Amino acid sequence: MKILRRAALALAVTSLLGAATDASAQQRIKFELWQGLTGDLGERVNDVCKRFNDSQKEFEIVCISQGSYDEAVQNSIAAFRAKKQPTIVQVFDAGTADLMLSGAFYPAKRLMADHGHTVDWDRYIKGVANYYATSKGELYSFPFNSSTALFYWNKDAFAKIGKIEAPKTWEEVETVSRQLKAAGYACPFAFEYDTWQIMEQFSAIHGQPIATKGNGYEGLDAELVFNKTRFVDYVKFLKKGYDEGIFAIKVKETGATIGEAFGAGDCQMTQMSVASHGTIGKIAKPGMNWDVAMLPVFAGTQRVNSLVGGASLWALSGKSKDEYRGAAAFFNFIALPESEEYFSTVTGYIPVTNPGFKAMMDKGFYNAAPFKGREIALAQLTASEPTPVSRGIRLGGFIQIRKETRDALQLIFANRVGVEAGLDQAVERGNTILRRFEKTYAGKQLP
Amino acid sequence: MENRAYFRTVWLGIALVVPQALLVLTFFYWPTGAALFWAFTLEQPWGGGSQFVGFDNFVAIFEDSYYWSSVVRSLIFAVAASLLAMGIALTMALFCDRQLRGYAYYRTALVWPFAVAAPAAAVAFRYVFAPEAGVFSALNQIYPNLWNPAMNGNHAMIMIIIAYAWKYVAYNFIFFLAGLQAIPRALVEAGAIDGAGVLRRMRDIQLPLLTPTFFFLLVINLTDSFVDSFGIIDITTEGGPAKATTLMVYKIYFDGFKGLDYSGAAAQSIVLMLLVIGLTVVQFRYVERKIHYK
Numbered sequence: 001m002k003i004l005r006r007a008a009l010a011l012a013v014t015s016l017l018g019a020a021t022d023a024s025a026q027q028r029i030k031f032e033l034w035q036g037l038t039g040d041l042g043e044r045v046n047d048v049c050k051r052f053n054d055s056q057k058e059f060e061i062v063c064i065s066q067g068s069y070d071e072a073v074q075n076s077i078a079a080f081r082a083k084k085q086p087t088i089v090q091v092f093d094a095g096t097a098d099l100m101l102s103g104a105f106y107p108a109k110r111l112m113a114d115h116g117h118t119v120d121w122d123r124y125i126k127g128v129a130n131y132y133a134t135s136k137g138e139l140y141s142f143p144f145n146s147s148t149a150l151f152y153w154n155k156d157a158f159a160k161i162g163k164i165e166a167p168k169t170w171e172e173v174e175t176v177s178r179q180l181k182a183a184g185y186a187c188p189f190a191f192e193y194d195t196w197q198i199m200e201q202f203s204a205i206h207g208q209p210i211a212t213k214g215n216g217y218e219g220l221d222a223e224l225v226f227n228k229t230r231f232v233d234y235v236k237f238l239k240k241g242y243d244e245g246i247f248a249i250k251v252k253e254t255g256a257t258i259g260e261a262f263g264a265g266d267c268q269m270t271q272m273s274v275a276s277h278g279t280i281g282k283i284a285k286p287g288m289n290w291d292v293a294m295l296p297v298f299a300g301t302q303r304v305n306s307l308v309g310g311a312s313l314w315a316l317s318g319k320s321k322d323e324y325r326g327a328a329a330f331f332n333f334i335a336l337p338e339s340e341e342y343f344s345t346v347t348g349y350i351p352v353t354n355p356g357f358k359a360m361m362d363k364g365f366y367n368a369a370p371f372k373g374r375e376i377a378l379a380q381l382t383a384s385e386p387t388p389v390s391r392g393i394r395l396g397g398f399i400q401i402r403k404e405t406r407d408a409l410q411l412i413f414a415n416r417v418g419v420e421a422g423l424d425q426a427v428e429r430g431n432t433i434l435r436r437f438e439k440t441y442a443g444k445q446l447p
Numbered sequence: 448m449e450n451r452a453y454f455r456t457v458w459l460g461i462a463l464v465v466p467q468a469l470l471v472l473t474f475f476y477w478p479t480g481a482a483l484f485w486a487f488t489l490e491q492p493w494g495g496g497s498q499f500v501g502f503d504n505f506v507a508i509f510e511d512s513y514y515w516s517s518v519v520r521s522l523i524f525a526v527a528a529s530l531l532a533m534g535i536a537l538t539m540a541l542f543c544d545r546q547l548r549g550y551a552y553y554r555t556a557l558v559w560p561f562a563v564a565a566p567a568a569a570v571a572f573r574y575v576f577a578p579e580a581g582v583f584s585a586l587n588q589i590y591p592n593l594w595n596p597a598m599n600g601n602h603a604m605i606m607i608i609i610a611y612a613w614k615y616v617a618y619n620f621i622f623f624l625a626g627l628q629a630i631p632r633a634l635v636e637a638g639a640i641d642g643a644g645v646l647r648r649m650r651d652i653q654l655p656l657l658t659p660t661f662f663f664l665l666v667i668n669l670t671d672s673f674v675d676s677f678g679i680i681d682i683t684t685e686g687g688p689a690k691a692t693t694l695m696v697y698k699i700y701f702d703g704f705k706g707l708d709y710s711g712a713a714a715q716s717i718v719l720m721l722l723v724i725g726l727t728v729v730q731f732r733y734v735e736r737k738i739h740y741k
Contacts, residue, residue, distance in 0.1 A: 074704055081494045098707055102493030253573065253597035253684060255580025400706040410689040414598045429513075436507070436708070440489045442498065 028060040031323040032086035033330075035065050036072030036311060037145070041275075044346045045090075045145075051342065052333050059326035061088075069095070069311060070399075076316070080104055085316045087323045088330070090144060092311040094398040096132060097216070099314060100140060101396075101441050106315040106324060107140045108331070115328035123335070123353045127305045127381035131392035132312040134447040135217040141312040142331050143352040145343075147275040148306045148377050149201045151296060155289035157185055157268040166293035170237060173269065173296055177246035180268055190250040190258045190267035191238060193406045193413075197271050199226060200307050202234050204390040205297055205383075207304045211434075214388035216395040220438040220446060224401070224430045227423040230298070235412065235419050242413060249413060259283070262290075271295055273309060274377040278348040281370045292373040294380045304390045305383045310349065341365065350377050394446065396437030401430040479720070485713035492707040504714035513690060514698070514715075518722075521673060521695045524608060528676075529668035532612040533661070536619030541649055543620075544627040554624065561617035565678030572610040573683045596684065600691025603684045607692050610679045611672065619664050626660035627653060658738045666730050673723050695719050 035045050042065040049063035066072040069092035076089040091099055099105060112119045121129075121139060128143045153166045161179045177188035191198065203210050208229040213222035226232075241247035250261040250270075259276050261267040263283040277292065284290060297303055313334075315327050333339060340356030343349060344365075351357045357378055360366065366375040384390070395401060408426035411417040417425070486504055488497040508514045539557060543550050560568070575581045578595040586593055596603040630653060638648045677696050680686060686693035686701065693701075696719065703712025 070705055073707075077492050077494075077707075095707075098492055102491065102495045104493040104495070249597070251597055253577065253603075253687075254595075255574075255577035255584065397706055397708065400702065400708070403701065403706075407687065407689045410598075410687055414600075414688065416689070433706075436489075436711070439500075440491055440710070441495075442489075444495075 028058060029322045029326050030060045030062060031088070031319070031326045033061055033063045033088040033090070033313070034072050034076055034086045035063055035090040036067075036069035036092060037090070038065050038067060041145075041347055044343070047346065048334065048339070048343055051339070052330055055333060056329065059329055061326065061330055080316060080318075083318060085318065087319045087327050088313050088315055090311045091141065091314050093131060093309060093392075094402070096141075096312070097394050097396050097398065097437075097446070100134070100394075100447060101444050104317055105140060106317050106319075106327075107138075108142055108315070109138060109140075111315050111324060111328055112331065115325050117328055117332050119332075119335075123355055125352060125354055125357065125378070125382060126386055127390075128308045128352045130386045131308045133391075135214070135394075136447070138447070140447070141314040142334070143308075143310075144313045144334070145275075145310040145347070145349045146352050147273045147309045147349055148381050149197045149271050149295060149309070150274050150277070150292040150373075150377055150380070151294060152262055152270050152272060152280065152290060152292055154262070154265065154268040155291055156265075157183075157188075159289075166291065167269075167296050168294075169299040170234070170296045171299050174237075174241060174246070177241060177269070181246050185268055187248040187250075187261065187267040189241065189247045189269040190261050191247060191270065192249060192251050192258050193409045195402045195405045195409075196307075196309060197273075198234070198238075198409070199231055199405060200393060201271075201295060203229065203231055204307045205295055205304055205380075206230050206301050207387060207389060209389040210393055211395055214391075215393045217388070217391070217446065220396065220434075220441060220444075222395065222434065224395075224427045224434070226405075227420070227427040232419060232423060233298070235409070235423065239412060239419060263288075273348075274350060274374055275310075275348040277374055278370065292376055294376055294383075303383045305386055306380045307390065307392065308381060344374075345371075348374065350374060350381075395434060396441070397433040400433050404429045404433070482713040482716050485710050486717050488710055490709045490713075492709055497710075500710075504710050505718070508711065508714055508718070513693075516690070517693050517695050517698050520604070520691075520693070524604070524611075524676065524694055525669050525672040528608045528611045528615070528672045529665065531608065532615035532668060533619050533664055535612070536616045537623050537657075537661075539616070540620050540623035540627055541653065543624055544653075545645070557620050558617050560614055561621075563614065565614065565675070566682045568614055569610060569679045569682030572606065572613070572679075576606045576683075596688075598688055600688055603688060603692045607676065607679050607683055610683060611676055614679075615668060615671070619668070622660055622664055623657065626657050630656045662730075662734060662738050665734065666727060669726060669730070670723055673719065695722075 033049065035042065037045055045065075046063050049061045053060055064086075066075045069090075072090055073092070073095045076085055079085040109119075109121070124139065124143060128146050129139055130137065132141050132143055133139045151166060155164075157180055158164065158176070160183050161176070163176065167173045167176050173189060180188035200210065202208075203226065208226075208231055209215060210226050211222040211224045213219045216222040238247060242249065248267065250256055250258045250267060256264070256266070258267065258270045258272055259279060260283070262270045263280050263285070265285045265288055274292070280290070295306065313331070315324065334343075335353060335356075337353075337356045337359040340351040340353060341360050341363075344351055344360065351360060361375065366372055405426045408417070408422040412419055412422040487499060487501060489500050489504075490497040543554050543557070576583055576594070576596055578584060578587050578597060583594045587595070594602055596606045634652055634656075635648055638652050643651070674696050676694055677700060680692055680694065680697045681700070684692045686697050695715065699712045699715045699719065702708045702715065
């Protein structure tokens with residue numbers, strides 16, 4: 001009996017030792033990345049993680065989709081409060097202000113320097129990087145998946161009215177819409193209430209501010225001003241076309257989104273993200289000829305760069321040194337030109353660094369379908385040096401402000417309030433949200 | 448001499464209660480306590496700090512006219528959806544109880560909708576009611592703009608009431624049918640022998656005996672409609688157009704989870720909680736008096 005017990009003990013000890021030596025030989029340092037993309041795009045991010053894991057032996061990144069951008073932030077906050085946060089989290093544009101003020105992160109620049117990586121921070125395309133950088137231009141996070149809005153147009157429909165080029169001004173859009181309507185097209189131009197396209201891109205391209213203090217970059221006491229800019233003219237313009245019947249609203253509640261309506265050939269022009277470029281390629285009616293162009297401007301306007309959309313990757317604070325080493329290696333990996341090309345190939349997103357973009361241009365990546373046209377997004381993002389109103393929007397409670405604006409637009413297009421009155425109210429309610437945010441972070445400064 | 452079983456020690460009783468008490472504490476009192484704390488502070492979402500602000504959060508929501516309209520909309524929704532769901536369920540249960548031909552099949556079929564997840568049901572209803580693509584698009588071709596929940600707030604409200612009631616018809620149906628089957632057959636048969644018709648027997652025998660079930664369902668339906676409408680709204684309308692379907696619970700979700708305004712959302716949940724508690728108390732005090740359990 002005694003012998004048996006001793007034998008068992010010996011067995012246990014040896015197997016334990018064996019396990020330990022095995023582990024040290026193979027154990028990689030694991031760390032987590034929580035992302036907000038799902039479906040096809042979520043899978044593509046997982047592919048990026050897999051490529052990183054295959055590229056080296058020291059670290060293993062575990063990428064977990066949280067369901068949506070909102071949930072990635074919500075879940076990270078809950079986890080952070082419980083000290084169970086991931087090492088890296090993907091945070092969308094509108095979540096940037098809260099995180100910057102929280103101090104709950106490891107700034108990108110310091111992270112890379114502390115772990116022996118030299119990064120040329122100027123490699124990032126300015127129009128992309130500034131959206132996530134501080135007012136002084138320092139990056140706290142790594143730009144990752146980036147997009148901007150483009151103008152989509154149906155070449156077949158244009159051919160019917162004898163046109164071969166996309167409209168360059170909104171005035172032309174109006175004329176073409178009227179011609180298309182006369183030619184029997186029920187929905188010449190489709191739009192929706194999404195403020196990212198209607199308000200944010202329009203304002204940036206036309207050099208119009210959304211809020212004071214450089215759209216909020218210079219301080220928490222910024223105030224909304226979009227009820228006093230050319231954005232008002234734009235809403236009036238859309239309203240006029242809508243009332244005339246040459247512009248149509250397409251949202252999921254009406255039965256088809258702008259993308260679906262355009263892809264089905266029901267609507268001939270629209271504006272939406274370049275990230276949808278791949279989707280349209282897949283859902284477009286067989287044989288349909290379509291293309292993308294820069295978003296139009298009002299005649300006589302000097303074009304300014306458009307705004308980036310998408311998300312950046314943040315390293316959260318409170319993790320171990322090893323995990324940060326892994327995170328730094330991962331950030332280094334995704335900025336390689338090959339990685340950028342890979343991610344742009346499998347998604348509609350555009351590269352975020354100049355070397356990455358240049359390498360892809362040189363290879364002729366954008367010369368043929370299905371990628372042809374996506375380079376226009378970069379041309380639009382870099383149409384000018386970023387100005388104080390086109391580098392980005394840094395407003396607290398911006399999700400709620402977008403919602404208030406969207407609600408105002410819905411009232412305006414339902415004829416329940418005038419354009420000016422509706423936007424005035426959105427600004428007033430938005431400013432209340434800003435003041436509440438300022439009070440929540442009393443005594444703190446935006447970096 | 449009565450023979451009663453009872454526990455000799457208090458401790459055994461307490462030990463048996465503890466697991467349940469722990470569950471209630473963890474999943475009800477703790478979150479409520481946290482919400483109560485947040486409601487009186489301004490909380491930074493990432494946990495960077497919070498400051499006590501007294502009743503400021505409550506003042507802020509009570510001064511917002513849109514908040515009051517969300518309260519009114521919640522009440523309209525609660526009453527309309529509950530009455531619709533209970534009315535249809537009661538009618539169907541009464542006829543199902545008569546055991547008409549094939550009743551076993553539609554009894555099963557009627558129970559199914561409750562097993563459908565709210566978002567799935569909502570996607571179906573969004574399609575059915577879509578003005579340009581759904582079943583109603585045919586109507587709109589004949590009478591343009593007759594139905595457009597994407598632009599008209601009243602239409603959107605009707606849509607979420609129907610979608611929500613559809614799901615609860617199934618739930619109510621089960622209870623009504625069980626209630627009806629618990630009524631002794633002899634009573635109904637006696638009525639029939641005395642020459643009472645079908646409708647007369649329903650009105651004078653079955654419905655009065657069903658009042659306890661009716662009361663129970665009324666409380667459940669009203670309470671649930673305040674908190675369970677979220678899934679339907681999020682998928683069909685997202686609270687729009689222009690806040691027309693933003694009920695209290697949806698506003699809490701939006702402000703708290705999407706807008707990261709934890710304190711404002713916490714204050715709103717406290718108000719919602721008090722409202723639901725208040726309604727339930729009123730029902731028990733005034734409606735229950737009219738109920739005869741025997």
